[in-house]
Amino acid sequence: MSTVHIPFLQTGTLAVGGRLLDDAERSVQSQADRPSSLTRGHRACQGCAEALAARWVMDTAVEAADGRLVVANATGCLEVFSTLYPESAWKPPWIHSLFANAAAVATGIASSLHAQGRDDVRVLAQGGDGGTVDIGLAAVSGMFERNDDVLYVCYDNQGYMNTGVQRSSATPPSARTATTPAVGRQPGAPQGTGKSMVKIAMAHEIPYVASATVADLRDLEAKVRTAMSIHGARYLHVLVPCPLGWGSSSSESISLSRAAVQSGIFPVVEARAGELTDVQRIRERMDVEAYLRPQARFAHLFKPGGEDALNRWRALAEANIRRYDLLGGRP
Amino acid sequence: MTQIRIHGRGGQGVVTAAEMLARAGFLAGHEVQAIPSFGSERTGAPVVAYCRFADVPLRTREPVLEPDVVLVQDPTLLGPAQPFAGVRPGGLVIVNTTEDAPWVREHAGDGEVDATVVTVPATRISLDTVGLPKPSAAMLGAYAGRADHVTLAAVQQVFRDRFPGRVGEANATAAAVAYAHVRGEPDPRIVPSAEVSHA
Amino acid sequence: MREVLEGSQAVARTVARCRPGVVCAYPISPQTHIVEALSVMARTGELRDCEYVNVESEFSAMSVSIGASAAGSRAYTATASQGLLYMAEAVYNAAGMGLPIVMTVANRAVGAPINIWNDHSDAMAMRDSGWLQLYAADNQEAADLHVIAFAAAEELGIPAMVCMDGFVLTHATDVLELATQEQIDGFLPPYSPTQVLDIDRPTTIGTMAGPESFTETKYLQHLRFLDAADVVEAWSDRFTEAFGREAGGLAVRYDPDTLDRDRSAPPAGAEDLVVVAMGSVIGTLQEAIAPMRAEGLPVRLVGISAYRPFPREALKAALGESRHIVVIDRALELGSGGVLTGCVGRALAGTGSRIHSVVAGLGGRPILEGSLRDVIARALAGEQRGLEFLDLKTGGVPVPPVGATEVAR
Incomplete structure (x- = not known):
């Protein structure tokens, strides 16, 4: 199933009420018998976009798999806030092994299920940017390269938030973290560093790669559904604002995600077998400032001396807009 | 107990030779053991392997220090590998070369050792029969020709088992040619035409 | 039937007859011949209903084994030396989660200096990882120990290493008698794991344990380990009775x-x-x-x-x-x-x-x-x-003899 195109734009967003749609088109979350895979009682922070994204991803995947889903989780916030012994907030069968090995554990599960003739049971692996882009990259790449039947979801909050907000290789330039403090001649994370996991995944030419945000949960849901309709290695990269790490208000996680997309900073794309197949166009272009200013980690950009770095952000957005044609030919 | 040391170079099948010799020895009714002395897997590097035959199960894991038999699969190793080192008095040294025994003693730098030196052009025989410079079968055939621990039939059998079909047959022929060579018998490939039909 | 076999081949065939569901490995000398043989058997169908997974590191080899074991398969891997240390974190993890994986360690030295030959430094570095460690005296025992290892590990819910000396055993050829498929089928109970990632009875495996419960978790692991001596001995005794030869034991x-x-x-x-x-x-x-x-x-x-x-x-x-x-x-x-x-x-x-x-x-x-x-x-x-x-050469590091792999001293 592809994206549900909804003509009602009365709120200025795509967040139209499910009650206006046919049952079949409604969000999984709007249903009374939704799976609630990540259920109440977990210990996520206020405004945690990772918890929100994980719930939508998991519920959609559980529904798409007809309830037959097994999950492997990397060490990180998501694991820590959901499974403090003797409690668990997960309804599906779920395993946490280590920080760097979620993709390989998922391969093991998929191999075991295949050997048992249980190809009806689907496997999902998930982790944060640290467990995916940094320490777990080798295992993720190995899983991609073998085209193992696993959907891997990275919840990217752009740093090691679980350990107190240190820099990861997904931390953007200029961002203040505990290990890239906003002091010195080039405050915050160094310029020109960080890597695009979406491009890395595409380079493996796996069947499906997509990015999404919590600003458009129907889009996230649709991408999970698309991914679940395909076998082989699949990758979904979700931007998840972290109020603690980003220094933003817990009420701003959705609006920051929207600003990241509408400013061109975070391209929302789909790719199949290494080829870009769909791009979410910018509907109402925003300046990068709309994304950066609400975040305390970028506060130094708006003080004297921050102009250069701010201009580099604008250049980054422009480059993304050009590369992915985010304006669709519009000026 | 009979102890054998095999010298050769990576790619010549030294380790395989030790294993095949052990298999042939087992067919001949011995308890056997083959121990490769491995390095990194590099073609051309000197390699040593050992083999033991005994009437009781073999327990020791030490390398062969005092061999009864030494097989040298590559004559360029005569100097550096010291193939005569530790050879038991009255031992047997078989060298793959087109030269003769005095040449071997001279190049091994150990001319006084009390051992019988036998030469066999195993590489040439292998090229003629197998088509590859893999002298193992010929070397083991030569061994069978000069010692009673293994029989030619057993040597041929293990190569036929390992490489079923044409390759195994070619190796069996190589063994037979080398066997005849070291015994001063006629080359078995040169036979009266009447016998070829049922060969 | 007594036959002439390389140690690695003997281990691979015996492991195959234990019917693993997932075999996953990353190559390292001197473990290679074992996993090569298993990969061949997986391709030829001699190893049935089994997935052979080639991975990008030992860390992933153990991680795949963890996933496979947790999903309900008998899981096997093999490694040595640097590979064992590279997977160390996952080795501890498998034991902590009580997953009865069996792993052959083709014992090899740990560098630097890099050295591919045998000693016991690798497995000894993992001595407190919570795995059983069974050492083979010869290739007959190396093969037989795998049967005992699967049986004991699965009864205990503790993973097991079978340690065999690299090259000295793995690459040596001996006269051996392998346990047959029928014998192993009659000896080794089918794999019936105590905890599985089961969609019908969902469970959470691998939770975080805080200071209030970690000590007790370790204490229980310790008690289970104390049980292990009796269980290993009992399976070794049963093996001796069933096969007419001694293997394993304490x-x-x-x-x-x-x-x-x-x-x-x-x-x-x-x-x-x-x-x-x-x-x-x-x-x-x-x-x-x-x-x-x-x-x-x-x-x-x-x-x-x-x-x-x-x-x-x-x-x-x-x-x-x-x-x-x-x-x-x-x-x-x-x-x-x-x-x-x-x-x-x-x-x-x-x-x-x-x-x-x-x-x-x-x-x-x-x-x-x-x-x-x-x-x-x-x-x-x-x-x-x-x-x-033993045989220490005094006076500094000796110069190796010209050419050959060292023969004697």
Whole structure:
């Protein structure tokens, strides 16, 4: 199933009420018998976009798999806030092994299920940017390269938030973290560093790669559904604002995600077998400032001396807009 | 107990030779053991392997220090590998070369050792029969020709088992040619035409 | 049927007959021949209903095994040396989660300096990882131990390493008798895991345990490990009854005169010097000690088969009245002595035993019968020091002989 195109734009967003749609088109979350895979009682922070994204991803995947889903989780916030012994907030069968090995554990599960003739049971692996882009990259790449039947979801909050907000290789330039403090001649994370996991995944030419945000949960849901309709290695990269790490208000996680997309900073794309197949166009272009200013980690950009770095952000957005044609030919 | 040391170079099948010799020895009714002395897997590097035959199960894991038999699969190793080192008095040294025994003693730098030196052009025989410079079968055939621990039939059998079909047959022929060579018998490939039909 | 087989082939065939559901490995010398053989069997169909997974690292090999075991499959892998250390984090993790994975460790030295040859440094670095560690004295036992390992690991919910000396056993060819498919099917119970990622009965595996529960978790793991000695011994006894040959066990006894393995051999006496060792050096010791016994020298041999759990009681029983021990150790605790020696010493604390540590065979140095006899004779004469490096060349690092892989000393 592809994206549900909804003509009602009365709120200025795509967040139209499910009650206006046919049952079949409604969000999984709007249903009374939704799976609630990540259920109440977990210990996520206020405004945690990772918890929100994980719930939508998991519920959609559980529904798409007809309830037959097994999950492997990397060490990180998501694991820590959901499974403090003797409690668990997960309804599906779920395993946490280590920080760097979620993709390989998922391969093991998929191999075991295949050997048992249980190809009806689907496997999902998930982790944060640290467990995916940094320490777990080798295992993720190995899983991609073998085209193992696993959907891997990275919840990217752009740093090691679980350990107190240190820099990861997904931390953007200029961002203040505990290990890239906003002091010195080039405050915050160094310029020109960080890597695009979406491009890395595409380079493996796996069947499906997509990015999404919590600003458009129907889009996230649709991408999970698309991914679940395909076998082989699949990758979904979700931007998840972290109020603690980003220094933003817990009420701003959705609006920051929207600003990241509408400013061109975070391209929302789909790719199949290494080829870009769909791009979410910018509907109402925003300046990068709309994304950066609400975040305390970028506060130094708006003080004297921050102009250069701010201009580099604008250049980054422009480059993304050009590369992915985010304006669709519009000026 | 009979102890054998095999010298050769990576790619010549030294380790395989030790294993095949052990298999042939087992067919001949011995308890056997083959121990490769491995390095990194590099073609051309000197390699040593050992083999033991005994009437009781073999327990020791030490390398062969005092061999009864030494097989040298590559004559360029005569100097550096010291193939005569530790050879038991009255031992047997078989060298793959087109030269003769005095040449071997001279190049091994150990001319006084009390051992019988036998030469066999195993590489040439292998090229003629197998088509590859893999002298193992010929070397083991030569061994069978000069010692009673293994029989030619057993040597041929293990190569036929390992490489079923044409390759195994070619190796069996190589063994037979080398066997005849070291015994001063006629080359078995040169036979009266009447016998070829049922060969 | 007795047949001539390379140790690695024997292990691979026996593992295949244990019917693993997932085999996953990353190549490293000297483990390669084992996993190559299994990959061939997976392709030819000899290994049925099994997924063979080639991965990008040992860390992933163990991680795939963790996932497979948790999903309900009998999981197997093999590694050595740097590979074992590279997967170390996952090795501990598998034990903590109680997943009965079986892993062959083709024992090899740990660098630097890089060295591909045999000693026990690799497995010893994992001695407190919570895995069973069963050591093979020869290739027959290496093959047989895998059957016992699967059985004991699965009964206990504890993963098991089968340790076999790299090259010395893995690449050596011996006359062996493999357990047949029918025999193993009749011996090894089907895999019935206690915790599975089951969609019908969902469970959460691998939660975080805080200070309020971590100690208790470890205490329970400790108690389970104490059970392990009885379970390993029971499966070894069952193996002996079913197959008519000894394999595994805890502390291994040898006939005083023939030096053949014999579980009914008497304990050592007060006058005896006992040599304690582990792994393939046992065979060399059998040959080294037999002639000393024939001369009337009071020397006995005791082997350690289960290094983890360490068989304190079985060792003490085998040592009997003897208070004079020489431990042949293939791993070094820097600044202290042999690793096995330390365990023997702790087991014998308070007994007033004299214990000599002989560190031998590091990085593939051949262990010679003559050198062993020499060190034993000196111990008998009271001339041996507390710690000795067998055949140590003094005067710095020696220059290797021209050309060849080193043959002798």
